[in-house]
Amino acid sequence: MPQRDLDELDRYVIYRLQENAWETSAAEIAADYGVSPSTVRNRIIRLRDDDVIQGSHIDVDYERVGYQLFTIIFCTAPIPKREQLARDTLEIPGVVSARELMTGEENIHVVAVGRDGDDLSRIGRDLASLGLEIVEEELVHNEYFCPFHWFGPDEEATDDASSQPEPNEE
Structure with missing residues (x-):
């Protein structure tokens, strides 16, 4: 399986969806990141098509x-x-x-x-x-989840920071 390189926007989208995919809209992610909602929707589609994002799981009590x-x-x-x-x-x-x-x-x-x-x-x-x-x-008494911190907005990217897309790309 070929590795899929992620840029800063990809990582941010994944992070936000891991926080709460059910209540986080593409418009909210776009507004926080400074791109258009269609850019975020296109990224989500591409991440799904590339099998980076698989499924949508909920935490059940x-x-x-x-x-x-x-x-x-x-x-x-x-x-x-x-x-x-x-x-x-x-x-x-x-x-x-x-x-x-x-x-x-x-x-x-x-x-x-x-x-x-x-x-x-x-x-x-x-x-x-x-x-x-x-x-x-x-x-199991309790189980807790959190998004992968390296995808978060305050983390340094592990690859070249210049790969951040320009606003309204796509």
Whole structure:
């Protein structure tokens, strides 16, 4: 996969969308950066087309809707099957994400939610039936997110600062 170089505007758009994509408009980003809203919309489209921005995820408080057991399940998968097994976990009811790791024995981390211990037991059985070995399970109390700070407006760019687009480019 070829690397996509980001300029200052790209980084700023990503940062602002990571802060709160649901309530941040292209017009707001444009006004804060000093470009036109169409420039920001075009950048967002290009970042999506280039697979830099993938999806639009929301942070759900599962406990408020009756799923008080929010857990990370650490699994071991055979290396040749690791990627496919990580993807297969997403078909299990209650699994909300899976992370495939390149190193270590616990090479798949599955995030799952359930109402009670029976839900988590069923999820564990379903993971085992895929061929995953469950190494450990941890209940999560809280999870916090923030945008990647190097994309923020106060950070120095890691590449040439002269790559900033002129206002109303595109």
